[in-house]
Amino acid sequence: MDNRIRDAMGSVRAEEALIRSTKAFLASKTSAPAKPFSLRYAAVAFACLAFMVLGFGGWNFYMAPVSAISVDVNPSIELGVNRLDRVVSVKGYNEDGKALAASVELKNLNYSDALDVLLSSETMQPYRANDGLVSITVIGNTEQKSEEMRARIAACGYAAAPNVECRCGNREEVEIAHASGLSFGKYRAYLELQALDPSVTPEDVQGLTMRQIRDKIQELGGSGNAQYGQGSGGQRNGNGAGNGRGRKQSYSGKQITSVKYKRTE
Numbered sequence: 001m002d003n004r005i006r007d008a009m010g011s012v013r014a015e016e017a018l019i020r021s022t023k024a025f026l027a028s029k030t031s032a033p034a035k036p037f038s039l040r041y042a043a044v045a046f047a048c049l050a051f052m053v054l055g056f057g058g059w060n061f062y063m064a065p066v067s068a069i070s071v072d073v074n075p076s077i078e079l080g081v082n083r084l085d086r087v088v089s090v091k092g093y094n095e096d097g098k099a100l101a102a103s104v105e106l107k108n109l110n111y112s113d114a115l116d117v118l119l120s121s122e123t124m125q126p127y128r129a130n131d132g133l134v135s136i137t138v139i140g141n142t143e144q145k146s147e148e149m150r151a152r153i154a155a156c157g158y159a160a161a162p163n164v165e166c167r168c169g170n171r172e173e174v175e176i177a178h179a180s181g182l183s184f185g186k187y188r189a190y191l192e193l194q195a196l197d198p199s200v201t202p203e204d205v206q207g208l209t210m211r212q213i214r215d216k217i218q219e220l221g222g223s224g225n226a227q228y229g230q231g232s233g234g235q236r237n238g239n240g241a242g243n244g245r246g247r248k249q250s251y252s253g254k255q256i257t258s259v260k261y262k263r264t265e
Helices: 002-031 034-062 095-104 111-119 142-156 171-179 184-194 202-206 210-219 244-250
Strands: 065-074 076-081 087-092 134-139 164-168
Touching: 065 111, 065 142, 065 184, 076 095, 076 184, 087 095, 087 164, 095 202, 111 142, 111 164, 134 142, 134 184, 142 164, 184 210
Parallel strands: 134 164
Antiparallel strands: 065 076, 065 134, 076 087
16 A cells, blocks of 8 residues: 555656646747847847938938029029939029929929920920020039039030020029029129129019110120139129129128038039
């Protein structure tokens, strides 16, 4: 009898030991994947975050205007151009310019194609009629870029028209032009006219067409044909010569709220 009781108790202890070892084994197997799973989760989360950061940075890179093209007839508009030569902003600088900017879709087009669309648009045709002068002024992020853009535009069919002029401008005066409520191209024409008639104000030329401004310059003995320098000083040749620094003082009291075009070397 005693032997049978000892054998039975021994089997119970053996079963308890087996249960404990089995539990330990199962616990080790079920808890082991926890660490690799958390690492995989962290890796996926990091990849998603990196993608978002790169995507945001790429969007900012694309949307940043570094060059500008001012187009003036009577409508005055300015195209902001990114590093990929794509138009990323269109702004009108008078009522006609705002209406013209709203009537055509130019964003994301290459700047030379955008000008083609703009100049051939139905809205533009009345302004180009009767020998309306179209002035295109290019402000690149470097002097070399300005000349490259000017040459590319000049090679296009629309630039061959006798009433279309295309020139490089001076970056130094862009913010001053915007502060005076004028696009850059019209501001340069205004400076020529003001050099011959100091009483002229930006408000006087805002509603004038480029042809009317040129005619007034000629009436006062000027050439009526702007000559823009290529140098960093922005000096003009011919009648009404001057530089941006002299004019900048005239507008030092005005707050400049226009878009600033980034300069890259």
